[in-house]
Amino acid sequence: MCVIMHIMKRSAIIPLKRSLFVILCLLLCLSCKGTQTADDPVPSAGQATETVPAPTETIGKVVPETNSEAPKTALPEPETSEPNGTPTEIPTPEPTPTVPPVSDEQLDEGYLDAWFDDSVLIGDSLVAGLDMYVTKERSSGSPCLGNMNIFGVSALTLKRTLAGERKETAGQVMFYSRYTTVSDVVEQTHAKRLFLQLGVNDLKWYSAEELIDVYDEIISIVKADHPDLRIYVHSLMPMFKDYAVSVLPDYETHKTASKKLRTLCEQKGYTYLELADLVCDEDGYLKYEYSASDCTVHLNSRGKVIWVRLLRSCARDEYYAGIWSPEEAANNG
Numbered sequence: 502m503c504v505i506m507h508i509m510k511r512s513a514i515i516p517l518k519r520s521l522f523v524i525l526c527l528l529l530c531l532s533c534k535g536t537q538t539a540d541d542p543v544p545s546a547g548q549a550t551e552t553v554p555a556p557t558e559t560i561g562k563v564v565p566e567t568n569s570e571a572p573k574t575a576l577p578e579p580e581t582s583e584p585n586g587t588p589t590e591i592p593t594p595e596p597t598p599t600v601p602p603v604s605d606e607q608l609d610e611g612y613l614d615a616w617f618d619d620s621v622l623i624g625d626s627l628v629a630g631l632d633m634y635v636t637k638e639r640s641s642g643s644p645c646l647g648n649m650n651i652f653g654v655s656a657l658t659l660k661r662t663l664a665g666e667r668k669e670t671a672g673q674v675m676f677y678s679r680y681t682t683v684s685d686v687v688e689q690t691h692a693k694r695l696f697l698q699l700g701v702n703d704l705k706w707y708s709a710e711e712l713i714d715v716y717d718e719i720i721s722i723v724k725a726d727h728p729d730l731r732i733y734v735h736s737l738m739p740m741f742k743d744y745a746v747s748v749l750p751d752y753e754t755h756k757t758a759s760k761k762l763r764t765l766c767e768q769k770g771y772t773y774l775e776l777a778d779l780v781c782d783e784d785g786y787l788k789y790e791y792s793a794s795d796c797t798v799h800l801n802s803r804g805k806v807i808w809v810r811l812l813r814s815c816a817r818d819e820y821y822a823g824i825w826s827p828e829e830a831a832n833n834g
Contacts, residue, residue, distance in 0.1 A: 600820060608813045615827055616816035617649035621690050623674055623683055624698030627738055627799060629653030634805045646812060650690045652676060658702045659715045666722045683719065684726045695723065696812070698735040700758065701798055704749055709758035713765055720771070732771040733815065737762065739781040741789070741796045756785055772815065779807050
């Protein structure tokens with residue numbers, strides 16, 4: 502080709518004839534394409550030789566792309582409910598059925614008082630005072646605490662109660678016309694729940710640790726006789742300040758014993774009823790507005806209303822938890 506171009510440059514052919522000559526030369530070159538002559542250069546050793554792949558027939562066919570990597574497992578696409586890719590909504594489960602709420606007004610009117618029909622409350626003179634209040638309410642037509650059995654003994658102590666439970670002495674709980682033990686009262690009343698209000702009369706003789714040990718032993722003996730019995734323990738009743746100064750100069754003993762009693766209940770699975778916080782001042786003494794006229798540890802009528810409401814709140818808690826219902830009580834009755 503180079504020779505031909507050289508001839509064209511050197512010749513004096515006129516332009517038309519030059520054009521025809523160029524065309525003739527091109528045709529000559531095309532006819533010789535693909536034929537290698539002995540004059541073609543041979544690649545030297547070590548020189549890379551370009552290999553042209555053979556043409557592949559692709560007309561009317563889809564040629565898959567080659568991939569030297571191992572095939573990958575495609576992750577499934579999230580389900581969609583619409584073509585635009587909006588994720589399918591997970592159905593919301595139906596809410597767990599709940600019982601109808603009980604307002605404070607309904608609670609005060611005795612809506613859940615049937616819960617107390619198989620319960621017994623045992624304690625000292627504080628309980629004796631509550632018994633008189635409840636009896637008065639019932640006589641006026643109020644279903645106050647249902648048919649709960651209430652037995653209070655003046656000046657009853659944990660020490661005397663424990664001696665009775667150990668059979669070292671006669672029982673100390675007045676059960677109608679005779680004295681007996683706590684365990685016997687539970688047996689005679691067929692109680693499923695035992696409420697205790699004791700301990701404040703023992704603070705003059707026991708340390709906080711000793712008081713809790715005695716309390717624990719009493720309950721353990723009763724539970725051994727009645728393993729399915731549910732236990733409810735009241736906090737130690739706060740003292741009126743002037744009274745506390747005269748009988749318990751170190752009032753910290755009262756506060757320490759109260760904390761340890763709460764801890765005992767938490768450890769043993771008993772229900773702890775925090776009555777003290779509802780009727781005491783910021784220093785832990787009984788408020789004057791809830792104190793009976795003797796200004797010691799006893800409650801007046803206003804204080805007893807608070808006490809009854811606290812007891813009724815136990816019924817509401819079990820009602821909300823689905824453990825008990827008024828309908829169930831009516832059916833059992």
